[in-house]
Amino acid sequence: MYIKNLSLVNFKNFEEADLKFSANLNCFIGNNGAGKTNLMDAIFYLSFCKSFISSIDGLNIMHDQDFFVIHGRYHRLENEENIYCGLKRGQKKHFKRNKKEYKKLSEHIGLLPLIIVTPSDMNLILGGSDERRRFLDSIISQYDQVYLDNLIRYNRALLQRNKLLKQFAADRFYSEESLEVWSDQMVHYGKLIHEKRVEYLQKLQPIFQHYYELISSGKERIEMVHESKLYDHDFAELLKESIPKDRLLQYTSVGIHKDDILFNLGDYPIKKIGSQGQKKTYLVALKLAQFDFIKDLSGMTPILLLDDIFDKLDKYRVEQIVKLVADDHFGQIFITDTNREHLDQMIEEIEADFKIFQVNDGTVNEVTK
Template identity: 50%
Template sequence: MILKQLSLINYKNFESKDLEFDAKINCFVGDNGVGKTNILDAIYHLSFGKSYFNPVSSQNIKHNADFFVIDGTFEKDERTEKIVCSLKRNTKKIIKRNGKPYERFADHIGLLPLVIISPADRDLIIEGSDTRRKFMDGVISQSDKSYLKALMNYNKVLAQRNALLKYFAVNHTFEPATLEVYNKQLQTFGNEIFEKRKEFVTAFIPIFQEQYKAITGDTEKVDLRYDSKLYKDDLSGLLEKSLEKDRAVQYTSVGIHKDDLSFKIKEYPIKKFGSQGQQKSFLIALKFAQFHFMKEQSNTTPILILDDIFDKLDENRVAHIVALVDDSNFGQIFVSDTHAERTENVVKKIHQTYKIFKL
């Protein structure tokens, strides 16, 4: 799959921008603040229907403008896919595929597989479990529609149960039969999500470990662990045990929405015991593993976006990454960097066609 053309109107700092891309490597170079990352984010937006960096859609509209439009022409499986994402202030976002608007944005997820590697990925290490769950859910959802549906249903029921708990507290009442209806639904959707997360992590770990070794050349052991209370008890039992706490705090304190993904290096948390270089290599390996996992699951080569990843990496690690992407397993790649000369030196070592855009 390749992105052939991209047009932006009033997107972030761009009033109007038209770009035609190389089928292999496309590099955006220039000083900080000129919009390199914004172009990459627009590509991400077409794939996921939202920004990678700013989830508040209206804030992606250029200052003093009333709307934005992102228009992309993709080539996938010898077919042309024209995707348009637009938003007018105070209205609902619209995503169109070949001129037809989606009724549900969820139907678009997975059509255009894409992996982004960015400095913002450090949040996966330093932030809370919610960030790591979103990563896990995002990878699985791109190739498994039933998982995405179960996740959306679970979150909907969870919100309803939380609202009911607040209602009980405000009105000094309690209706166990009504609560049980939500408990059963949470268990049904939660069990499906739990089983698929387990399957994913089992399949993903060896791919990830292989990528880490390829990037670093090191033999140090890295690992991922899926942490969930559902390993020890089913969700029905957990909800029953936490009932008094849930009524006191007025929200659901147990369930798959509390699961986590632990990152380990030499059996210790990488957040505390990994150097900056090890953490960056860990995250890049994680995303390269995502790329290979998604490619295998979808039978489509995802677009790969590398946002400023050569910064803070030593030459040895850069060389390993270059060797990895100089491979027929990779398709179209988008790169941003502040140093034009460094970028050109890197892409010249990759035996593929390329285009450099100076912003």
């Protein structure tokens, strides 16, 4: 699977752009702030119905304009897919597949599998548990629609339970039966979500270790540890026992929405002991493992976006990553960089077709080979 064409109107700093891509390697070069990452974000948008940079859709509209449009043509399972996203300020976002609008955006997730590696991924290591849960949920949701539906239902029940706890405090009233309605739903969907998370992480760990060893020459041991109270406790009992605390706090203090994933280097958190290069290697290996996992399950080769991937890495690790992505195991790849040194190195390694695009302050032009 790959994207053939991308058209933009008033998307971020691009007033208009119409690009035709290689099915293999595509490179965006230009200075910082020129718009390279915005092009990556547009491709990401067409897979996930949202930006990976800004959660507020309206912020993606070009300044002083009233709307944006993103349109992509894809080759997918021997068919052509036309994906359209349009947004006018203050109005509902429109997302269409082959001119037919989706009733629910969640129906689109997984159609166009995509993996992105970006500097903001460092938040997975340095940020809070919510960052790591979102990462985990986004991976599983790409290949498991039931998981995504269960997650939506769980979050809805959690929201209603929290509203009820606040209402109890405001009205100085309490009804255990009313609370049980939402607790029961959280238990039902929470157990299903927990099972899938456990299954996924068990399968991902050896692939993750494999990629890390390739990039770091096997000098370091890594692991992911899933932290969840559901390993040792019954979820229904946890919710019941937490009622006094939850009423005091006015929110639900236990559940799968409190899970975390510990990223360790050896026996210690990489957050505390890892160098910048080790952390970057950790993230790249994690994303490449995610790539393999989704490729195997979906039967399609995901699009791979590598945004500013070479920063903070020593020469050896850069060379190892270049060798990895140059392999025909990967399909269509998009890379951004501020200079051509790394890109030329990759082009020398890769035997497939490639295109280079120069990005300058909201304009983009293909560079003649």
